[in-house]
Structure formats: C-alpha cells, structure tokens
Amino acid sequence: MNAVYEDVTPSPADLIRSIAEQGYTLQASLADLIDNSISANATAIDILVCAEREPFQVFIADNGNGMSEEELSVAMRLPSQSPLNQRSTHDLGRFGLGMKTASFAQTRRFTVLSKKVGDQRYSGRTWDLSLLEQGEWKIAVNNSDEITKLLSKYKEESRSRDNELEGFEPNTLVFWDGLHKFEEFITIETVDVHTYVYNTNKPLHMTCVKQLQRAICYC
Ligand SMILES: Nc1ncnc2c1ncn2[C@@H]1O[C@H](COP(=O)(O)OP(=O)(O)OP(=O)(O)O)[C@@H](O)[C@H]1O
Numbered sequence: 001m002n003a004v005y006e007d008v009t010p011s012p013a014d015l016i017r018s019i020a021e022q023g024y025t026l027q028a029s030l031a032d033l034i035d036n037s038i039s040a041n042a043t044a045i046d047i048l049v050c051a052e053r054e055p056f057q058v059f060i061a062d063n064g065n066g067m068s069e070e071e072l073s074v075a076m077r078l079p080s081q082s083p084l085n086q087r088s089t090h091d092l093g094r095f096g097l098g099m100k101t102a103s104f105a106q107t108r109r110f111t112v113l114s115k116k117v118g119d120q121r122y123s124g125r126t127w128d129l130s131l132l133e134q135g136e137w138k139i140a141v142n143n144s145d146e147i148t149k150l151l152s153k154y155k156e157e158s159r160s161r162d163n164e165l166e167g168f169e170p171n172t173l174v175f176w177d178g179l180h181k182f183e184e185f186i187t188i189e190t191v192d193v194h195t196y197v198y199n200t201n202k203p204l205h206m207t208c209v210k211q212l213q214r215a216i217c218y219c
C-alpha cells in the first residue's frame with residue numbers, strides 16, 4: 001500500500017512570529033549579536049539605541065572581519081549552515097539561527113550591511129515580516145541608495161552622541177527598524193514611562209532600553 005502524505009509547509013510569517021516569542025529578552029538578543037561580532041574577531045562593538053521617537057531603532061555595528069555579499073546572503077538564511085557542521089573552537093555560533101531569531105524577537109524588520117574588512121563597498125539584506133506575509137521565504141536585496149542612506153543615518157546618530165567611537169569603521173552593521181514590544185507598551189499604557197518603569201517590575205525591558213542608550217563593548 002502506498003504511503004499517504006500531507007504538505008505541512010509552514011506559513012513564513014506565522015513561523016517567524018512564533019519563533020520570535022521563544023523567550024528572548026532584549027539582553028539575550030543583544031548577546032547573540034555580540035557573540036557573532038566576537039566570533040568575527042571584532043575589537044569594538046558599537047550599540048546605538050534611538051528611542052526618542054517611534055519607531056525605536058537599534059544599530060549594532062562591529063569592526064570584525066565582515067562578510068562578502070555571498071557570505072551575507074548565506075548568513076541571512078534560516079539556518080545559515082547545518083548544526084552538524086564542525087566549527088572552529090573560536091566560533092561561538094552553533095545553530096546558524098541566532099542573528100535572525102534574536103533580531104525577530106525584537107523587531108519586525110531588520111537589515112544587515114556588511115563588507116569584508118578593508119573593502120569599500122557594503123552589501124545589504126533586509127528580513128521584513130510584511131514581505132513574508134505574501135507567503136514566500138524571501139528577503140530584500142538592498143540597493144546602493146538604501147545602503148548609503150542607512151550608513152549615513154548610523155554615522156549621524158553616532159556623531160550626535162558625546163562618546164562617539166573615534167576612527168571606528170563598521171564592517172558589519174545590524175539595524176533593527178522598530179522595537180515593537182516597547183512601542184506597543186508605551187501606546188497601550190498611556191502613563192509616564194519613567195514613573196511606570198520605577199514603580200513596577202513589569203516593563204523591565206524599557207529600563208534596559210534607557211540603560212542601553214549607548215553601550216559600547218570593547219572585547
Ligand atoms: N557580525 C558579524 N560579522 C561577521 N559575520 C557574521 C556576523 N554576524 C553573523 N555573521 C555570519 O553569519 C552567520 C549566521 O549567524 P547566526 O547568528 O544566525 O548563526 P551562528 O552564529 O552561525 O549560530 P547561532 O545560531 O548559534 O548563533 C555566522 O555563522 C557568521 O558566519
């Protein structure tokens with residue numbers, strides 16, 4: 001007798017939404033990206049949080065080895081490589097998922113720009129939940145205008161801080177375009193954020209955003 005099968009291909013957007021709710025805190029998400037920077041031999045990681053207006057945005061930039069366009073394209077996949085592959089002992093990655101799952105836990109749209117250390121030209125890719133709503137697994141390939149605009153925005157934000165990293169050139173930049181959990185919290189709870197943060201333990205994440213206005217890690 002022939003076996004009978006059913007197609008169980010998941011809805012891309014729903015699967016991502018579910019993955020995003022697997023218990024990642026903001027700190028755990030940032031830690032996952034910091035692991036990646038360390039694995040790429042970064043000596044400086046610049047984390048900028050822009051929470052003055054919505055959408056809140058976060059830049060995580062590092063001066064590590066960076067990625068070629070082909071490497072970036074692979075890195076954005078779910079997973080980017082088999083967990084069965086042997087890795088170097090220096091590589092903190094194991095599952096090929098962290099950058100995507102940690103980012104989607106915090107945002108609905110994120111972009112990664114990267115270039116190999118020493119190169120001039122960046123490549124960029126964007127995962128966007130609204131694109132996945134169309135039912136296909138695809139990401140956007142950023143054009144040079146989008147890349148230039150995002151880099152300028154990062155540099156502008158960086159310059160506006162007192163503790164700008166002098167001479168820092170990012171080779172990889174992860175950009176979270178929106179921190180929907182925090183934004184929704186503020187919209188729903190029409191209370192003064194500071195009062196609420198300090199009087200209850202619920203919006204711990206918001207406290208983190210404030211504390212993380214500028215966090216710089218030297219590895
Ligand atoms: N900041 C970075 N600089 C250079 N390459 C990076 C950077 N971030 C990610 N990558 C590349 O993208 C790949 C995918 O990263 P991702 O975090 O998704 O998975 P992983 O680190 O391999 O495994 P894990 O799921 O355990 O984190 C990495 O293996 C690495 O090759």
Ligand SMILES: [Mg+2]
Nearest residue numbers: 036093098099
């Ligand atoms: Mg990783």
